[in-house]
Amino acid sequence: MDVPKQKFPVNAEDYKLYEEVGEGVSASVYRALCVPLNVIVAIKVLDLEKCNNDLDGIRREVQTMSLINHPNLLRSYCSFTTGHNLWVIMPFMAGGSCLHIMKTSYPEGFEEPVIATVLREVLKALVYLHAHGHIHRDVKAGNILVDNNGSIKLADFGVSACMFDTGDRQRSRNTFVGTPCWMAPEVMQQLHGYDFKADIWSFGITALELAHGHAPFSKYPPMKVLLMTLQNAPPGLDYERDKKFSKSFKDLVAACLVKDPKKRPSSDKLLKHPFFKHAKTTDYLQRAILDGLPPLGDRFRVLKAKEAELLQNSELNGNKEHLSQQEYIRGISAWNFNLEDLKNQAALIQDYDESSTAEDLNASSKQQDKLNDVKFSAERSSSEILNDSDDGSHLEDEIDEVPSLEDSFAAFPMKPIQALKGCFDVGQADDEDTVSPTIGDENRSDIEQHGAMTSSLKSEDQVEKNDVRLPEHRKSLPRPTIISPKKYSSGSLLPDKVLSSKKVVGDFERGFRVERSYSGPIQGRQKNNTTNSYPEDASEEAVVQRKGRFKVISADLKVPVVSSTFSGTTSPPASGISASVVSSLQTILYHSTLQKEELHRLIKFVEQISGNSMEYVEAGVNGSTQIPLTSPRERELQSQLIQLQQRNTILAEKLQRQKMMNAQLEMKLSDLMKKENIEE
Numbered sequence: 001m002d003v004p005k006q007k008f009p010v011n012a013e014d015y016k017l018y019e020e021v022g023e024g025v026s027a028s029v030y031r032a033l034c035v036p037l038n039v040i041v042a043i044k045v046l047d048l049e050k051c052n053n054d055l056d057g058i059r060r061e062v063q064t065m066s067l068i069n070h071p072n073l074l075r076s077y078c079s080f081t082t083g084h085n086l087w088v089i090m091p092f093m094a095g096g097s098c099l100h101i102m103k104t105s106y107p108e109g110f111e112e113p114v115i116a117t118v119l120r121e122v123l124k125a126l127v128y129l130h131a132h133g134h135i136h137r138d139v140k141a142g143n144i145l146v147d148n149n150g151s152i153k154l155a156d157f158g159v160s161a162c163m164f165d166t167g168d169r170q171r172s173r174n175t176f177v178g179t180p181c182w183m184a185p186e187v188m189q190q191l192h193g194y195d196f197k198a199d200i201w202s203f204g205i206t207a208l209e210l211a212h213g214h215a216p217f218s219k220y221p222p223m224k225v226l227l228m229t230l231q232n233a234p235p236g237l238d239y240e241r242d243k244k245f246s247k248s249f250k251d252l253v254a255a256c257l258v259k260d261p262k263k264r265p266s267s268d269k270l271l272k273h274p275f276f277k278h279a280k281t282t283d284y285l286q287r288a289i290l291d292g293l294p295p296l297g298d299r300f301r302v303l304k305a306k307e308a309e310l311l312q313n314s315e316l317n318g319n320k321e322h323l324s325q326q327e328y329i330r331g332i333s334a335w336n337f338n339l340e341d342l343k344n345q346a347a348l349i350q351d352y353d354e355s356s357t358a359e360d361l362n363a364s365s366k367q368q369d370k371l372n373d374v375k376f377s378a379e380r381s382s383s384e385i386l387n388d389s390d391d392g393s394h395l396e397d398e399i400d401e402v403p404s405l406e407d408s409f410a411a412f413p414m415k416p417i418q419a420l421k422g423c424f425d426v427g428q429a430d431d432e433d434t435v436s437p438t439i440g441d442e443n444r445s446d447i448e449q450h451g452a453m454t455s456s457l458k459s460e461d462q463v464e465k466n467d468v469r470l471p472e473h474r475k476s477l478p479r480p481t482i483i484s485p486k487k488y489s490s491g492s493l494l495p496d497k498v499l500s501s502k503k504v505v506g507d508f509e510r511g512f513r514v515e516r517s518y519s520g521p522i523q524g525r526q527k528n529n530t531t532n533s534y535p536e537d538a539s540e541e542a543v544v545q546r547k548g549r550f551k552v553i554s555a556d557l558k559v560p561v562v563s564s565t566f567s568g569t570t571s572p573p574a575s576g577i578s579a580s581v582v583s584s585l586q587t588i589l590y591h592s593t594l595q596k597e598e599l600h601r602l603i604k605f606v607e608q609i610s611g612n613s614m615e616y617v618e619a620g621v622n623g624s625t626q627i628p629l630t631s632p633r634e635r636e637l638q639s640q641l642i643q644l645q646q647r648n649t650i651l652a653e654k655l656q657r658q659k660m661m662n663a664q665l666e667m668k669l670s671d672l673m674k675k676e677n678i679e680e
């Protein structure tokens with residue numbers, strides 16, 4: 001329940017922690033009492049040492065949560081660090097998440113009026129976010145929270161992004177975030193970046209999740225989900241069990257789950273969809289789904305015990321399918337970039353194929369038929385196939401040598417916690433309406449700047465006044481400023497014109513040049529996006545530490561905007577730590593180049609194989625109904641084609657992994673260079 005404006009203390013001693021009520025990838029959530037105010041709150045506790053992978057995301061989440069102001073969005077009262085933990089104080093949503101409610105009482109999903117009511121509230125939140133330039137990027141039942149009175153709030157801004165971001169922030173919009181089952185195809189593809197419409201896809205998947213009790217493909221490991229989302233026809237409400245749903249509901253889902261983002265409706269347009277005529281008041285939700293539910297803490301305990309039991313059983317039985325189920329139960333969000341995990345996930349794909357459900361397989365397109373052909377005809381494991389393949393195995397072997405890159409990362413200085421103090425301390429504004437820093441002050445701190453970008457996050461009324469068109473603050477953004485191109489070290493992320501400018505010589509330049517010859521999709525994306533004409537993110541200059549995707553911003557470091565750091569004609573002075581970083585950087589660049597070369601070959605290989613073999617398989621499948629394959633030669637050929645197809649699938653997955661590794665690498669390089677610049 002929303003608490004009227006009060007100043008929440010930023011001291012751990014002022015809070016009394018009660019039971020745990022939720023758990024995510026990076027955090028545990030507790031019910032707690034704010035002693036001085038005598039108010040029950042929820043506290044999200046993040047161990048910063050454990051989530052050094054995504055501290056940047058956490059910082060963004062904290063900032064966004066403190067600035068939003070909409071009844072359907074979970075805001076934070078304040079946040080602060082205590083020891084190596086970050087505490088985010090927020091309203092306690094006693095009903096828990098829709099996912100939890102379904103797991104406890106509605107495993108087959110909710111009734112249609114409940115779904116309409118929940119979705120309408122979520123959509124209102126999205127209209128607000130989108131109108132203010134934000135993409136949520138993780139819309140799913142696990143992030144839809146219900147209060148005692150049935151009111152709904154969308155939570156978890158850990159991976160949200162601002163459409164008006166520049167620099168690294170903008171780059172994050174071209175990266176792979178979200179939860180695979182809910183992730184839009186364009187986000188997975190990482191080709192042209194994505195926008196608000198990615199949330200509309202996730203919204204459609206969430207609609208199916210609420211209707212069935214689980215998201216489509218939720219039983220599969222992430223790699224498989226990727227392939228199915230990209231290759232299959234979009235899921236929908238097309239099955240026997242979906243007969244109970246209205247035409248307008250089916251239509252809404254179909255409208256959201258269109259692969260071409262341009263053809264998806266915007267959030268404000270979707271809000272006018274006839275389906276929402278079925279929506280009721282939130283009191284109705286309270287009666288329909290909360291009545292009789294045990295307290296959140298008890299439900300959470302039971303679910304956690306179930307999860308532990310499942311995990312134990314699956315470990316005992318060696319049943320890998322449960323691993324994915326575990327993730328689902330926990331409502332894991334944000335793709336896990338752990339390479340070992342990814343390898344394991346990819347290795348599971350064969351196992352999952354055998355247990356495909358009618359739902360998942362029927363939702364398939366022609367391509368899925370092809371996959372199935374492969375799936376059911378080839379009995380050998382992927383490793384067997386790879387071992388005796390002539391043209392695929394060497395590629396596999398070479399790729400498997402790449403993990404040395406991980407070692408390269410490990411060499412970087414990474415001790416972020418000390419530098420963190422102050423970064424996350426976000427108290428409650430005395431007057432919320434005053435949280436509107438002046439845009440254009442180039443020396444402001446990162447937090448201030450974020451405030452500027454989210455200064456638009458004002459009350460819902462204001463959005464309505466604006467008729468959900470272009471947010472007012474956009475109109476007031478400073479005129480596009482032409483600045484000299486910023487010198488990234490990120491190789492292929494650079495637009496051509498930056499790459500070609502001979503600003504960096506010596507080994508750096510060599511690195512750049514080599515990078516250039518391999519124009520992966522990331523480069524293409526960046527090219528598109530660097531054409532944006534807004535000033536670069538001043539905060540970039542204040543990065544003092546980085547680990548993974550985390551940038552530590554010095555709270556009081558005021559560095560003027562320097563748009564061209566390597567503007568000289570000599571290489572930057574490399575002394576002490578710099579020299580070692582430079583040499584690490586060179587090693588990484590070298591590896592990156594090899595990797596890209598490999599990717600390039602893989603892409604060609606996959607294109608060739610898929611182009612040719614798909615045709616053949618299709619011909620074989622279609623033809624088989626008329627001309628049975630009788631001769632042993634024909635059968636042998638058919639089986640070879642199937643094997644090729646299977647290899648193709650495996651290579652595509654490898655390719656995807658490599659892409660992700662590359663993206664991470666690019667970001668690390670870029671950050672290291674910036675750090676170098678700052679040190680100079």
Ligand SMILES: Nc1ncnc2c1ncn2[C@@H]1O[C@H](COP(=O)(O)OP(=O)(O)OP(=O)(O)O)[C@@H](O)[C@H]1O
Nearest residue numbers: 022023024025026027029042091092093097332333
């Ligand atoms: N304010 C709240 N009131 C009640 N329960 C909450 C609240 N915030 C979060 N929870 C519960 O805790 C769970 C985890 O929280 P949250 O999603 O913020 O963590 P996370 O680590 O960001 O999770 P993930 O990234 O996996 O979605 C939620 O799914 C929800 O069930």
